[in-house]
Amino acid sequence: MYRKEIEGFIDSHRQEMIEDICKLCRINSEKMPYTEGKPYGEGAFDALHAALAMMEEYGFSITNYDNYVGTADLNDKERQLDILAHLDVVPAGEGWTVTEPFEPVEKDGKLYGRGTADDKGPAVAALYAMRAIKELNIPVKKNVRLILGTDEECGSSDIEVYYKREQEAPMTFSPDAAFPVINIEKGRIPGGFTASFAASEALPKIVSIDAGIKVNVVPGKAKAVVAGLDMDVLTAAADEAEKKTGVSFTFGETKGGMQITAEGKGAHASTPDEGVNALTGLLLYLTSLPLADSPQLTAIRSLATLFPHGDTRGKAVGIAMEDELSGPLTLALDMLTADDTHLEGAFDCRACLCATEENSLDVIRARMAEEGLTLNADQMTPPHHVDGNSHFVKTLLKAYEEYTGLKGSCQSTGGGTYVHHLKNGVAFGASMPGTDNKMHGADEFAVIDELLTSAKIFAQVIADLCC
Structure with missing residues (x-):
């Protein structure tokens, strides 16, 4: 019902x-x-006020929640559906070729620019879905609210402020992922750890290790400095380590010894199999060298034991598990710094539905303690799951199938969205299966026809759930 009118609008x-x-x-x-x-600074403020002005111009009742969040209501009836999107973006970064990051351009059916896919494009698609319902006078008995946040990329503190003042709607979807429906988001186990040890002057030795940029990124590069070893020993060990790991090693003289740079392939920590972890490859390499025994080396060997290269399932720390709905638990060692007396690092663990603090977090803590490492984590973020057979999810899938001709199904993700802590919240759109929008990377883009289809799907969902 209403498909012809929605598509035309x-x-x-x-x-x-x-x-x-x-x-x-x-x-x-x-x-x-x-x-x-x-x-969140000038830019987020300006984006929020531009969006609020846009929504008000189209006749919606708007509310500004102290410049953290802005909302638009379709009507003043009982709330039924929230659409939760965000206006903040990740930094522009380098390597853009089609256009400058904040000078969006249309080319070959795509709209290039930072935020076109994540998440300003989908936010506007949701707004136009509401416009379609409003301007076509499609009768609705309940309210739809578009919620636009400004801190999704850096912790979602904006939404915490919002939900301290407002109750969540009976149903919520966030167009900040991909179609069809993501109804399962894995849990998170915070993985910061430390160890301290007595210094040793015995040679050969590791002078330092430095790896990782963010805890949720599998490192594509990792560096270490060693002292007291000949170049032929270093290169021979590197050849063997590269055969085992796929990580390459280069060398350069530096203050205090020889700097070793390990290079693999970066990836998002929620999909560690897509990368080649340079840090775990470096640990394998370092522990293969003929180094003098020391408390520091013992700690490094412990790390290599707990996080062996290629183990992305937590087998070595005793938490490998999976279930039919959410798939396997994943784990990646992503950050490490070390010197003569101290090391500090972090791993990223995405926990499947069957994971609990008892069978995952407590097990990791005990295993690390056995190896002389202290895990600095008190609790895990539990997984999120909305019943795939619910009326809400089935309605979303029905609209997706109607407008795309594709088979709809429920999906699981290791990533997290705004809806993770909402009782009846799922991720829904706005990219289609098989489309890589280069989110968070250079030349981010949205396929214009996909955004248009998303707006149609969202409008149909509003009509189906609120009429």
Whole structure:
């Protein structure tokens, strides 16, 4: 019902929708330092106010939650559905080739620019879905609220502020992932750890290790400095380690010894199998060298034992598990610094539905303690699961199938979205299966036809759930 009208409205507003997306994407809304009245800095503030003005212009009742979150209500009836999107973006980064990050351009059916896919484009698609319902006068008996946050990329403190003042709607979806429906988000086990030990002057030795940029990124590079070993020993060990790991090693003289750079392939920590972990490859290499025994080397060997290269399932720490719905637990050692007397690091663990603190977090803590390492974590973030057979999820899948002709199904992800802590919240769109939007990377883009289809799907969902 209403498909012909919805398709006609969205198609006729194609260019206007693109222009609204570009208006928001020209604003650099990455998180910046707090200033009075601007909790996440100038850019997030400007993006929020631009979006609020846009929503008000289209006739929606808006609310500004102290510049953390902005909302638009379809009507003043009982709330039924929330659509939860965000206006902040990750930093622009380097390597853009099609356009500058904040100068969105349309090319070959794609809209390039930071935020076009994550998540300003999908946010505007949701807004146009609400416009379609409103301007077509499709009768609805309950309210839909579009919620736009400004801190999703850096911890979602904005949404914490919002939900301290508002109750969640009976149903919520976030267009901040991919179709069809993601109804399972794995849990997280925080993995910071430390160890201290007595210094040793015995040679040969490891002078330092430095690896990792963020705990949720499998490191593509890792570095160490060693002293007291000849070059032929280092290169021979490197050849053997590369055969075992796929990690390559290069060398250069530096203060205090020889610097070793291990290079693998970076990946998101929720999908560690897609990368080649340079840090675990480096640990394998270092522990193969003829180094003098020392408390530091004992600690490094312990790490290599607990996090062997290629073990992305937590087998060595005793927490390998999986279930039919959410798949396997994943684990990646992502950060490490070490010197003569101390090491500090972090791993990223995405826990499947069957994981509990007792069978995962407590087990890791005990295993690390056995090896002389202290895990600095008190609790895990539990997995999130919404019943795939619920009326809500089935309605989403039905609309997706109707407008795409593709088979809908429920999916699990190791990533996390705004809805992780909502009782009846799922991720729904806005990219189609098989599309890599280069989110968080250079030349991020959204396929324009996919955004248009998303707007149609969202409008149909509103009609189906609220009429």
